[in-house]
Amino acid sequence: MIKNRLSAIILAGGQSKRMGEDKALLDLDGQPLLQYICHCAQAVTSQVYIVTPWVERYQKIIPAECHLIPEMSLPNETPPYGPLVGLYQGLQQVETEWVLALACDLPKLNVAELEFWCEQLPKVNRDTVALVAKSQEGWEPLCGFYNRDCVDLFSVYLASGKRSFQGFLNQHSVEELKVRDRASLFNCNTPDDLAQL
Numbered sequence: 742m743i744k745n746r747l748s749a750i751i752l753a754g755g756q757s758k759r760m761g762e763d764k765a766l767l768d769l770d771g772q773p774l775l776q777y778i779c780h781c782a783q784a785v786t787s788q789v790y791i792v793t794p795w796v797e798r799y800q801k802i803i804p805a806e807c808h809l810i811p812e813m814s815l816p817n818e819t820p821p822y823g824p825l826v827g828l829y830q831g832l833q834q835v836e837t838e839w840v841l842a843l844a845c846d847l848p849k850l851n852v853a854e855l856e857f858w859c860e861q862l863p864k865v866n867r868d869t870v871a872l873v874a875k876s877q878e879g880w881e882p883l884c885g886f887y888n889r890d891c892v893d894l895f896s897v898y899l900a901s902g903k904r905s906f907q908g909f910l911n912q913h914s915v916e917e918l919k920v921r922d923r924a925s926l927f928n929c930n931t932p933d934d935l936a937q938l
């Protein structure tokens with residue numbers, strides 16, 4: 742039932758400074774990490790989008806049914822604009838009531854876990870604008886769901902010059918997404934993280 746109410750936005754426009762090479766292209770059991778994330782997302786929605794400034798780089802590696810959204814330049818700002826801007830730009834392109842937001846550096850994400858997350862969506866309160874996982878460090882903004890209403894909230898937030906996802910999530914009506922398999926939140930940011938896999 743949720744499938745046509747839900748789309749997914751994967752962000753793949755980070756600098757990968759800590760990794761030293763593009764995380765989206767890391768090899769995970771023979772497939773690029775971004776491709777793996779696309780396949781996971783496709784298990785819960787047929788509408789999968791990737792927001793990136795590097796459309797050509799990823800065109801060949803993503804499944805044919807997934808759509809690339811080119812990240813637009815912002816006037817008077819130099820890239821990188823950060824993940825909140827990426828999600829905002831993606832949200833403007835989708836039509837579903839809810840969007841699953843994902844990072845491209847989640848090698849332990851899996852379909853069973855995403856299905857568990859999706860089951861929580863119909864139970865959120867009416868005024869909830871996002872359902873997002875939390876860890877010891879705080880919100881995990883790219884492991885969660887955002888209501889389309891967030892487009893307007895992001896717009897106001899960004900216009901005030903703010904870019905922090907934590908700040909945004911703390912100031913709105915956000916519920917904590919229950920996570921069954923904590924490993925699925927594992928963020929592969931550094932060569933050491935990669936070696937752990």
Ligand SMILES: Nc1nc2c(ncn2[C@@H]2O[C@H](COP(=O)(O)OP(=O)(O)OP(=O)(O)O)[C@@H](O)[C@H]2O)c(=O)[nH]1
Pocket residue numbers: 752753754755756757758759760764792793794812821822823824826827828843844845846883930
């Ligand atoms: N489209 C888009 N995605 C971004 C941007 N910044 C970060 N992301 C994505 O957001 C997710 C989380 O990024 P991080 O792991 O925090 O940082 P990163 O920039 O990829 O890597 P570092 O340079 O090491 O901090 C990844 O999927 C990134 O590709 C951005 O400016 N635009």
Ligand SMILES: [Mg+2]
Pocket residue numbers: 844846928929930
């Ligand atoms: Mg990360």
